[in-house]
Amino acid sequence: MSLVIVKYNAGNIQSVLYALERIGVEAVVTDDHEQIRQADKVIFPGVGEASSAMRYLKERGLDEVLKSLQQPVxxxxxxxxxxxxYSEENDTPCLGIFPEQVKLFKPAAGSTLKVPQIGWNSIYNLKTDLLKQTAENSYCYFxxxxxxxxxxxxxxxxxxxxxxSAGLHRDNFYGLQFHPEKSAKVGEQLLKNFLSI
Structure with a gap:
């Protein structure tokens, strides 16, 4: 099985590689259009800011490549x-694979909740094969x-x-808001599930 991680100017690629290594899987990090198109599975990670990331993708034609993929992503x-x-972060039109809008957390006045959210939080109402063998209210790292x-x-x-939404799914596209590569056994299981889809 060939597994590609999309290379673009967003962090956390190394930690995804380490997580895959722990479950005995090798991945190629690339921005080569043909390599991405021919892979059996594609991971599109990212830590960073929406508008600069989208600009980078567009400049290299990766936005069109990603939208056209038929394999699990x-x-x-x-x-x-x-x-x-769309993302409210610097008013950014995004890829449009999912129709959902991305918004800034706005805690109520007087709330002790900090933005960004950093740390462990539970996920529930779990659906699809991506989340099989994952218990309701499992904790993941956000x-x-x-x-x-x-x-x-x-x-x-x-x-x-x-x-x-902690997770999204449409056709062959899946998304996770949390970091499976930093979510211990739960995250490991999710990566295995993705590789078996």
């Missing part, structure tokens, strides 16, 4: 947000100030400020 954190229609609203494609929900 997994977006992680910023990767998932960029797969949505780091983000923006969130994808709940919608028709939500496959996992988390509460922080309000309920929002």
């Amino acid at each position: 997994l977006g992680i954190c910023l990767g998932m947000q960029l797969m949505c229609a 780091v983000h100030g923006y969130y994808a609203a709940l919608g028709d494609h939500t496959i996992a929900t988390t509460d922080y400020v309000q309920p929002y």
Whole structure:
């Protein structure tokens, strides 16, 4: 099986590689259009800022490549947000694979909740094969100030400020707001599930 991690100017690629290594899987990190198109599975990770990431993708034609993929694709954190229609982060039109909008967390006045959300949080209402063998209310590791609203494609929900999408799925595209590569055994299982889809 050939597995590609999309190379673009967003962090956390190294930690995804280490996580895959731990489950005995090798991946190629590339921005080569043909290599991405021919891979059996594609991971689109990301830590960073939406508008500069989208600009980088567009300059290299990677936005069109990603939208055209037919094989299973997994977006992680910023990767998932960029797969949505739009992000409030610097008013950024995104890939539009998912119709959901990405919005800034706005805690109520007097709330002790900090933005960004950093740390462990539970996921529930789990759906699809990506989340099989994952217990309801499992804890996963989150780091983000923006969130994808709940919608028709939500496959996992988390509460922080309000309920929002911890996971999305449409056709061959999957997204996770949290970091499976930093979510211990739960994250390991999710990566294995993705590789078996």
